[in-house]
Amino acid sequence: MNAHYSILIQWSEEDQAYIASLPEFGPYALTHGATYEEALKNGQEALDLLMDETLPLPHPQTFDVNHRKVG
Numbered sequence: 515m516n517a518h519y520s521i522l523i524q525w526s527e528e529d530q531a532y533i534a535s536l537p538e539f540g541p542y543a544l545t546h547g548a549t550y551e552e553a554l555k556n557g558q559e560a561l562d563l564l565m566d567e568t569l570p571l572p573h574p575q576t577f578d579v580n581h582r583k584v585g
Contacts, residue, residue: 517565518574521557523550538572539564 522535532550534557536543545560547553565571 517571518576519561519565520575521554521561523553523557534560536561536564538575539568 519536519538522537523532524535525531526533526546529546531546531548532553534545534547534553535541536557539561543560543564545553545556547556
């Protein structure tokens with residue numbers, strides 16, 4: 515399936531790991547990795563599982579250059 519879902523990767527000082535969140539799937543759709551690349555890989559795997567098991571699928575968030583915020 516060609517879906518356009520977000521994976522947000524941020525460093526966590528508390529966990530000393532990169533946290534990958536899947537915002538369209540809610541606040542508990544998280545995974546992590548010791549490196550950015552590992553967090554991305556784990557995020558992609560989690561996304562695949564969520565897409566297989568979630569019905570109905572949420573609408574993907576999209577980037578709107580005219581409404582972006584910095585900060």
